[in-house]
Amino acid sequence: MENLPLDSLAIIIVIFTISSLIYFSIRTWRTNSLFQQGINFYQTKDYQNAEKYFRQVIAINSTNDVVHLLLGDTLMQQQQVEAAISKYEEVINRAPKKIDAHLRLANALLLQNQQKEAIDILKQAEDYFQSKRYVNELARLKEILQKIESQFN
Template sequence: MFDNFQPSYIVAITAVISSIALLGYFSWKTLITSNVFQKGINFYKQEDFKGAEVAFRRVIALNSTNDVVHLLLGDTLIQLGKLEEAIQQFQEVIDRAPKKIDAYLRLSNAFMRQEKKEEAITTLQKARDLCQAQRQPEKAEQINRILQKISKNDS
């Protein structure tokens, strides 16, 4: 029955089977990641920040390059009073995606909570400059108002 099979057919069949297996694996991994991510969101909404932290860390273990999860983990860590760890999460996003304005805003918030106003101001200024470069004048103006409030509180 298999006498007429040529080696090229075997290679092609092997390639197809391997592709299907890889597709199945990545689909399964995506489904697992999505489920854990949703659990993290639900924990966060219910203010179960310890549960959210566990879920978001698990998602990062499955997919370490997901910036949204790093930002959400940082937000969760702030709620738990783990400011240094939150700062690390925000900084990691900035290092990987230096034009991600939300990471700068969250980092500035963490610095304010630590009463590091100079670092907060510098970070907000970077966010404002990014907004202007990305043609988001309304957001840049909002950041300017925040910077003015911080400056008035120092006076």
């Protein structure tokens, strides 16, 4: 590369940069399109197709917690509770501040008559939000926890 004139090196860098931008633009457009199709299928209660599209989005971007939660919801609608629980736990492990993941996991456990486990999950979340001083999430969580505990005590 030392033999290339400086102009040639600049051209190569520009071409590489433009190619990268095009690649990421296409990838983003495709991900958004698949996500929207999954949402559309979910809203029309076609959960099998929604699952298929959410899994495709995850294959492209495995760190999108919203899609993992929606996939869990889709699995719940198909009575695949264990698979949904696994998705919710995956999100909690990766992003413990996602209160929706804790609530969805607790709900799934309640549907399986695992009240103690659901309460334990919510208490763990309560401790986490308390330690991080997430006031809004903590208040919401305490309210839900009180309702559940009063039902099962």
